[in-house]
Amino acid sequence: MNLHEYQARTLFRAAGIPMPDGDVATTPSEAETIARRLGGTTVIKAQVHAGGRGKAGGVKLAGTPGEAGEAAEKILGMTIKGLVVQRVLVVPAAEIASEAYVGLIMDRATQRPVLMVSAAGGIDIEEVAARTPEKIARLGVDPRYGLLPHQALGLAFFLYRDVAQARAAARIMEQLYQVFTANGCSLAEINPLVTTPEGRVLALDAKLSVDDNELDRRPDLALLRDESAEEPSEVQARRANLTFIKLEGNVGCVVNGAGLAMATMDLVKYYGGEPANFLDIGGSSNPDKVVNALRIITSDRNVKAILFNIFGGITRTDDVANGIKTALAQFPVQVPIVVRLTGTNEAAAVSILQGIGMTALSDMDEAVQKVVAMVQEAA
Amino acid sequence: MNLHEYQARTLFRAAGIPMPDGDVATTPSEAETIARRLGGTTVIKAQVHAGGRGKAGGVKLAGTPGEAGEAAEKILGMTIKGLVVQRVLVVPAAEIASEAYVGLIMDRATQRPVLMVSAAGGIDIEEVAARTPEKIARLGVDPRYGLLPHQALGLAFFLYRDVAQARAAARIMEQLYQVFTANGCSLAEINPLVTTPEGRVLALDAKLSVDDNELDRRPDLALLRDESAEEPSEVQARRANLTFIKLEGNVGCVVNGAGLAMATMDLVKYYGGEPANFLDIGGSSNPDKVVNALRIITSDRNVKAILFNIFGGITRTDDVANGIKTALAQFPVQVPIVVRLTGTNEAAAVSILQGIGMTALSDMDEAVQKVVAMVQEAA
Amino acid sequence: MSIFGNRETRLVVQGITGRDGSFHTRQMLEYGTGVVAGVTPGKGGQRFADTVPVFNTVAEAVRETGANAAVIYVPPVGAAGAMFEAADAGLSLIVCITEGVPVMDMTRVLPYVRERGARLIGPNCPGLITPGECKVGIIPGNICAPGRVGLVSRSGTLTYEVVNQLTRSGIGQSTCVGIGGDPLNGTSFIDCLRAFQEDPSTDLIVMLGEIGGTDEQNAARFVREQVTKPVVGFIAGQTAPPGRRMGHAGAIISGSSGTAAEKIAAFEAAGIAVMKRPADVVELVRARLAGTTRMKR
């Protein structure tokens, strides 16, 4: 789960990371009030889960409170990479002497957090990594010991020659590591970390991604989820305990298991179709999940046919069949449904489906070919 | 540094360890007020750094607030193992179904904290260890991982069969480990950990010793030092950055280095004398330290002669000689002084001492024999 | 022969009295797995299904029954604790089925398990099955058959799909291992490839990967350098969009890395026969098995 900048700021500041004051606004007049309180020139920043806000016009400078309100007026409601801006962050404009990058990611290869720093800050770190990898220093942190002082200081000297600045940056790295581990993050980033003309070291941006698996035990973090920034069908799916991702195609897919779900989408594509979604109903086969899955998929106008691909292991295929039966009784499904199921309680499932006039296939390839053909006919 | 029970209680409760409410009093009327607030039967406990308070009459039960005041009246001012009671703790009397022991010590052999538990609580754990070692379960905690949940629960099942009680005890062990590590303790103990007739698990006592080396970086802990519970000469010495321990003999000793100081005391004893103190002036040889050392030693009426044993390495022996010279000019020293010094700047030191009519020996044995002989003559 | 689990496996089930634990323990017992003990704190002294003794702690279970392996079916919040406990008790094989274990927990579990020399499979995995000998986890026994193909996979039901294809075509398996879909897990493709390579009862290896990370690319390099047995591979997620977690915590394309195309290219460069569809597995395995007697290079 990605946090908004203004949310990440709160966690950063609580950990002691020096950042300029500031606040979030949902209306131009709020933005104006905040800018008045801050005084001087302010920066108005769109709060959306998308990179490249600046290029998209989502970051503006304002010389006066009035200008801040005007800037907020322009940015609020703007669409950046498909996301509507609903909040802006108002912060004082800082004078900048240098810009650096400091980030922590959970590294799969070394199975530990990796701290990355670069004196080339303010720009996309992936770009720096691709073009000038020598400008990035990396350090794997042993989670049994945490980020040790000399490690942070060593990286800080990679950024700054001045010892006071290096010590300040090292301290910020230690604080960032605390934020990262204390909140179960997969990413924690400061870009840019700046020095001011007076020599202070400040974090001007805050980016955090929290491991979704943390949220069950961390209601405080779960509360930070901004569902207004998400695809409504995905929110609906999550509430129904389904893993759902909307795509642009027209073949709705209902599958049990993430790997099989991806393989099913791939096979749809292989046979010339386009999947409308990724949907994993998970291991336990509550008929309600199937009902919810059908409700979500059928609400997508693009969907021209629906494919069930169920390999019954823990999942009982009769539960899935019952789910389909219940759904069809509850609401009309206007598109054809192709069901492939095999495994646990297959015979019972087939007979349930026959009872409502449906047939079930047992072969995945056959089912995918069939559903793709249906969609192509419909077109 | 040992904390008083009431101080340890504060840290325990902050960590979430369930303990009965209660407060500390320095007068009988305060004790009465606390007892009234608590209601019911209370226990009045002397707050001194000494074991066996109960046997010494330092723990009393009071049925009413009035009785609590009376009990406090009796206990305050009482002397237990040479220490005057200046505070009492007033806590509600708990109904007890069982008593256990839970303690953490820093173990030198395994170089890690060791958690010890025993169902034989309420009595001295060393006694349990000596008589019925099988009643104690021990576990070394790997500081890189901390006390793991299964480790705590495993020990908790050694104490309780009931799973709810075991889980409660395990949680208390984890909290105790937090207190232990967060405060740099050498010892953290709950004795007894009790169960109530209703099945609750409560800590009825709290004992903490903090590593002296923590105090420099932990002013909050350093504030907990109760100098009124210490030998005044030792307080004076600590303020002068001297390591001093008062003993019962009559040969005052001023030595640089702890090992040599102990060896010097042993040699005094070997030649038939009795050391009056342990005193290490440390590595750096500020003349002021010598002046303070002499002031502290001469304030002990038992001292009949003073021995300096200085092996100059980092310590400059001329600094020591200057210190003696300054001290003698500042205040009268009524007892003879024998000086042994060798090493760094020895010649300069000898000439300084000769300037004030003193001689210096270079051999440790000779010096000790001489000072012991002087004391024996004086007797 | 087999890898990781066999007739000698003496299994303790952590969370045996829970909903998933009890269901799958019955299935494992039915399959003939050597389930010797269960653990649920507070239920020590009971028996599961009238036969399997239940203990309060894994240490007790090991002491009393000589268990040498554990399978974990406890909720995510307790899963790390269960893995620590199993490793601390000296078990050499630990299979964690639990889905949703916080990754931060795994950063501490993994070094702990390794320091003790244990093999951890998972978390968030279906476990392993050595057909005819033992099943540790949740892979349905009825779709497997004894044989000489080793299978390793990051997913659950996709594995079943492929195993089912093999079994129905008369191709049995030495061991099937699901290493799990999490970004940080105990056993990698390479660990399994090495074990299969060394296992005399395995003639060919099927490897089912997916998008996200570089485990498949590393495995491909390992295959090229150290595996002489034929390898057949598959990558799921060719149609997955970047930046989205495709169900598995580990199945996410970050920037331009971890794509299916990248992984398929790595497989092909390593001489791995790549399936275009799960159904291709039978034909590719047959073709490669026909040439088993000669070394790949």
Added chain:
Amino acid sequence: MSIFGNRETRLVVQGITGRDGSFHTRQMLEYGTGVVAGVTPGKGGQRFADTVPVFNTVAEAVRETGANAAVIYVPPVGAAGAMFEAADAGLSLIVCITEGVPVMDMTRVLPYVRERGARLIGPNCPGLITPGECKVGIIPGNICAPGRVGLVSRSGTLTYEVVNQLTRSGIGQSTCVGIGGDPLNGTSFIDCLRAFQEDPSTDLIVMLGEIGGTDEQNAARFVREQVTKPVVGFIAGQTAPPGRRMGHAGAIISGSSGTAAEKIAAFEAAGIAVMKRPADVVELVRARLAGTTRMKR
């Protein structure tokens, strides 16, 4: 020959520009120790005493000078960090002079240092000297002389007292090591006994212990079982009262354990010649050296 330090020692001084660090670095240089670098964050690029290059980090110092050992003179609050840094930089010998290091810090430093295979001496120790070759720490060079007696001690000035007695009597030393007076330290008596036993240039070992803990008792058992060279020992603190910290954090008698009497008895049971007074060292060493050619048992 010698143990731990010799002519090949290439030393980096951590805290070289501090009060203690600069004083003792001068002394080490005068003695001829191979001081190749110093470290003080922010002073990188300077030179100490016009010769020794100063770096911001130990890693940099190692990279630029090939240092293989470190000596630490930083204040207590930074001492653990300095030990972590030295171990992380791959140094094989780390000597920490600093007194007052919190024991809780050492519980994490010690496993870190061991995982990296480094030898840590101290903290709160005088260091080591191999007379005529190198001195790492603060033992005065002028009281030592090259020879064949190995000395290991928990204290500083008591060591000087005894070494001085030996040197004045014409008995030189192979290496003198002060392991320090803290309860948790990097190198034990046993580590030193093993090294001296294996060191062909050491004929006899002097061991100076004190009250507190069981290190001396363990060392005595080790002597009985594995040391064939003669050993002469001393225990300071016979007159110390129980429960009081006698200067050293480790010198404290807890309950009835860690007393001088207990340790002396352990020494005697192991065939160690026990000095009653520091001055006895000369006579006992001479007597034992006279019998060196035969094995102790």
